[in-house]
Amino acid sequence: MALKIVKGSIDRMFDKNLQDLVRGIRNHKEDEAKYISTCIDEIKQELKQDNIAVKANAVCKLTYLQMLGYDVSWAAFNIVEVMSSSKFTYKRIGYLAASQCFHESTDVIMLTTNQIRKDLSSPNQYDTGVALTGLSCFVTPDLARDLANDIMTLMSHTKPYIRKKAVLIMYKVFLKYPESLRPAFPRLKEKLEDPDPGVQSAAVNVICELARRNPKNYLSLAPLFFKLMTSSTNNWVLIKIIKLFGALTPLEPRLGKKLIEPLTNLIHSTSAMSLLYECVNTVIAVLISLSSGMPNHSASIQVSFSRHAHAFVLKYLGLLAMSKILKTHPKSVQSHKDLILQCLDDKDESIRLRALDLLYGMVSKKNLMEIVKKLMLHVDKAEGTTYRDELLTKIIDICSQSNYQYITNFEWYISILVELTRLEGTRHGHLIASQMLDVAIRVKAIRAFAVSQMATLLDNAHLLTGNTQRNGICEVLYAAAWICGEFSEHLEDPMATLEAMLRPKVATLPGHIQAVYVQNAAKLFATVLRGQEGAPADSTVAQETSQLLIDRLPLFVQSSNLEVQERASCILQLVKYIQKLQQKDVEVAEEVTALFAGELNPVAPKAQKKVPVPEGLDLDAWINEPPSGSESEDEGRKSKGKAVFAKEESRHTKPRYTEVDEKELAKRREVRKAEQANNPFYIKASPSSQKVYQDGVGVEHIPVVQIDLSVPLKVPGMPMSDQYVKLEEERREKNKADKKKKKDKKREKGEKGRRRRADSGPESEEDITPAHMVDIVTEEMPENALPSDDDDKDPNDPHKLSANGLIDYEKSHGIHFGIRMVQSVCCGFACKSICWAPCVNTAGYGVDRPPHYLSPHPSLAPLLQVCDIQGNLQDGSQVVVSVIFENKCDSFIKSMEFNVLDSLNSKLQRHDGAGPHDGLTVPFQLPPGISNEARFIFSVQNIVMPQKLKGTLTFIVKTDDSSTHEKLDFKLHFTCTSYLITTPCYSDAYSKLLESGDLKGCSLKLEGVNQPFHHLLARICFHHHFSVVERIDSCASMYSRSIQGHHVCLLVKTADQTVSIDAKCDEPALLGNVLDEIKLTFSQC
C-alpha cells in the first residue's frame, strides 16, 4: 500500500502540467495532431486514478485542448468530480472547465444541482463567487428553477463581491425561468441604490437588458434612473443608463424634452468618447421622436461631430450616426458633403461603405456628376470584388434613384454604364444591362447615342466574354444586342453590327443571350435589307446579306438551348425564303420590316393588374370540363410521339406555304391590322416620333479606344465620362452667362414627365437645365386601367420603385418576342417547320486562320485551334484553355473526346471519378464546315516555367454509308504569358511596388525593331497580357500579374530601332521566361 502511494507521487512528478502541454504543442509543430492524441491518451489514464490532484491537472489540460477545438465532452463526469472537490484550487479548475465545456444539453449537469447549492452557501466568498461565475455559463431551466431562491438570498449578501455577481446572474435566471422575475424584481430595484457602485452597475445592466426587451414595463423607473444619471460618475454605468433612456423616450415624449438638457451638458463636458457617442446617439433618437425638431440642438450635434471626425476611430461611428440623422434631417447632413467624400478615400473598407450609404441620400443635380466621377475612380482602384460590386450597385442606385431625377445628361450616364462593363469579375452584369435597356427605351433622345455605344460593345464582345470568370458581365451583351436590333434605324453601319452578332464565338454565350442575338439579328437583317434595296445598287449585295445569315445561322440551329434553336430555325427558314424571292428580283424589304414594325413602350409594372375584369367573366370557371389526370398524361405521350415525326411533316407542308400569293398575304395583313386595332394589349405602331440626336459632340469620342490592331487592349487615358463632366461645367457656365443676358427668357425648357421631389436639396436646382431635351417616357398604362392607388408603393422609396420597374421591362421584352414570332408565321413568310431537331442542311463556312494554331497533324479532318489560354484570377491554380474545333472535311463529325496526358505540374480537370486516361466529351457535334469553341480547365501548380502537354482528340467521322474512328494528336503549349493576367495598376501603387525592393531585375535588348512605339506597346499588351501604367514619350512602364500574384513590371524604352526592356518581378524564373517569350514575339515579326 505504501509502495503504491510512493509510486503515485513519483508518477505525479513525471506528469505533464498545463505549461508542459503548451510547450509541448509548440515544440511539435510538424506533428501537432499526433502529439495531442498521445496527450489525450495520457489524460485518460490520469483521469482513471483516484488522486484528485492528478485529476484536476488532467481537467486543466483538457480545458486548454477544448479551447483548441478538441471535443472533450467525454470527460464531463470527471469535470463534475473535480468541481466537487473540497479544495478551492481544484474546485476552481473544475468550474472553469465546466463553464467552458458544458452547455444546456450536457446531461451531467443534473448531477451538479446539490453541489452548486452547497457552494453557493459556502462561508468562503470565493467558493460562492466561482460557483456563480460558472453557473452563469451553463445555467439550464432546471438549474434556474431549483437555484433561483438561493441566488435571490445572495442578492442581499453582506459582501458586495457576492451581491454584484448574484445580481448579474439573475438576468440569466430570468431568461431561463421567467416566473422568477416577479418575486425578484423588488429586490433588484433596491440594488439600484446599493451603496456599492459595482452592485449598482450590475443592477443597471440587468434592468437595461430587461427594458430593451419590453421597455413599457420599466417606464416607472425613469425618475430613479434620471437621478442615477446625474449622480453617477462611472462612465460604463452612464452609457447603460443613457442607452436605456434611448429605448424609453419613444414611449414617453415628455421624457425626451427633459433629457435634452443634461445630455447636451454631458456632450460638452465629457472627455470619454464612448460616453459622448452614446449621448449623441440618444439625442438623435430623442430628436427623431420629438417630431417638432429642435434646430439649435441638432446644430450642436453637428458641431461636436465635425470637431471629432478627424480621429479615425470615430469616423466610422460618426458616419453611423449621420446616417441616422439623414433619415429625418437630410439638410443638416448635406452640408457635410465634403467631409463624407473625404471618407471615400479612407483606407478602411467599413468607413467607405458607410460613406457610400450616406452619399445615396446626398446627391443633387449639381453634384451628381462630381460624385459619380469620384466613385468611378474608386471603382478602378478598388481591390476586393465585393467592395467593387458594392460601388457598382451604389453608382447605379444613385443615378437611377427617383426615376433618374438627378441626371441632366443621359449621354454621360450611358458612357458611365459602358465604362462599368469593363469591370472584371463583377456579378452585376444584369444590373448594368437592365439600366441600359431602361434608359434606351425610356429616353428617346438618347437612343441614337445609345445604339452607337452598344454597337461598339457588340463589336468588342470578345473583351467581355474572353474570360470565363467574367460571365456576369456578358449579361450586358443581352441589352446591347436588343438595343441594336430594336433601334437599328439609328445604326451607322448595320451590316457590320449584323456581322458582329453572328460571329461563331457568340455560341459560347449563355442561351438566353444567344436567343436575343438571333432574334435581333433578324431585326437588323430587316434594316439592312431596307437600306440596300432603297439604294439603286444591284441586288447581289442584298443577296449576300441573306447568304451571310444562311451561312451563320446553322451554328445556332444546333444549339442545345431550345429557345435559341427554335428562333434560329424559324429565322433561317424565313431568310431562305427571302433569298428565293430575291433571286426572282422581288422586293422584300418592306415586308420584312413589317415583321418588326411598331414601337415598344415601357409598360407600367402594375398595368396588367389594373385592367378590370370584364363583367360576367369568371376567370376561375372551367371553360371545358377538366380532363381526368390519366387522360391528360396519355395526351402528352401522344403529342410527344408526334413530335418525333414533325420534321418529315414539315418538309411536306413547306411547298404549300410558298404557294401563298401576294393577294392572300395582303388580305391576311389587313385582317391582322384590324385585329390589332381592336386589341387593347397590342402596342400600336406610330410613325417614328424619335427626335434625331443632333448634338455632334461625344459621338466621335466613343469610350472604346480603337487601335489598328484588333486586340483586347486598354490604353490608359482619360476615362470618357470625364469629358461630359467638363462639358457639363462649360455648359453650365455658358448657361449662367446666357441667363444674365436674357433674364426675361429664363423659363426653363420643358421637362415633361419628370417629377421633382420637394426636398431635393439645399442648392437651387432650377439653375441647371438638362443638356438635352430629355423626354423620359412615362410608363404606359392600359386605357381602361382602374385608378386604384391603394396599392401604390411608398413614393419615398425610390429603390423599390426603379427596381420593380426594371424587372417588368424585362418581362415585357420577353412577351414582345413572342408576339412577333406569331406574326411572322401569320404572314406566311416563315414556313411552319418550327422543328425541335436541328437542321441538318448546312453550308460551307470558313474561318481565317490565326497566326498560331497548333495542329501538327497534316491532313485529318477537324482542326484544333487554341485561341486563348487564360489564367483564372479567382483561383491561382487554374488555367482555362479555349479551343476552336473546325470541321474541314465533308463528313459529319461526332463523339469527340478531348484528352491530355497529365504532367506532374498540370492536370486536365475531369469529372469526379474520372481517371487520368478518360477524355472529356466535347459538348457538340460538327457538321461539315462548321466550327465551334469549347473550354477546358487545367489545374496547374507551378507557373514559373512554360510547358508543353501532349494530347489526343478522338472522334467519329460519319459519312453516308459508314463511320470511322479517328484520332488526332496535338500539343498544347502553356507559355508563361498565359499565366499572366492583365491587371490595371496605378502609377503611385506601381512606384511603391518598385520601391519595396522585393523585386528582382532582369533586362532584354531587341535590335532592329522598326515599329512605331505604340504598336510595340500594343503588341506587348496583347500577346503578353500587360497593361500600360504610364507612358512618357518613348518610354513606358507596364504591369501585369500572374494568377498566383507575382508582380511583373516592365520599363520599355526605345531609341533608333533598339528596344530595351528592364523588367522586375518577385520570381526571377518566371520573369526570365516571360522575357524570352517577348523576344520570340518580336523575332517573329
Place this chain on the structure above:
Amino acid sequence: MIKFLLMVNKQGQTRLSKYYEQVDIEKRPSLETDVVKRCLSRKKEECSFVEYKDFKLVYRQYAALFIVVGISDTENELSIYELVHNFVEVLDKYFSRVVTQIMFNLDKVHIIIDEIIQNGHIVETNKNRILAPLLALDKMAEAH
C-alpha cells in the same frame, strides 16, 4: 451584450477563447479563424470596428497579441474598446511579461476575465477589485 472574447497571436492562433453565447464546439474553430482573418487583414490605420454577420467585432492590437470581442448590435462599441484596454491594463499589472505569460497561465487569465465580464456583461472595472480574488488565491498557494 458581449458574445465572445478571443485572444489571438499574430499568426492567427487562438490563445484564449471565452464564449458567452453557446456556439457548438465544431463551429468554434471556423468562426475563430474567420473572425481573426477579418481583423488581422486590417491595417493599423483602419478603424477598430468590423461589421461581421449580424454582430460587430471590436479589436485592439497589443504588440503581437490581438484581442477581439464580438458584441451585439446594441452594445456601445467605444465602451468595449475601452474595456479591452482596461483588461489589458489589469493583465499588465498582474503579469510582468504579458504575451508569454498568458500562454502558460491561461487559468489565471480566465479568473481575471470572469471578474470583469459575467454572462456577457461588464461586472467590474476597478483593477484592484478585479485582482483581489486572484491575489487571495496566490496567497493560498504560497501557504501550502
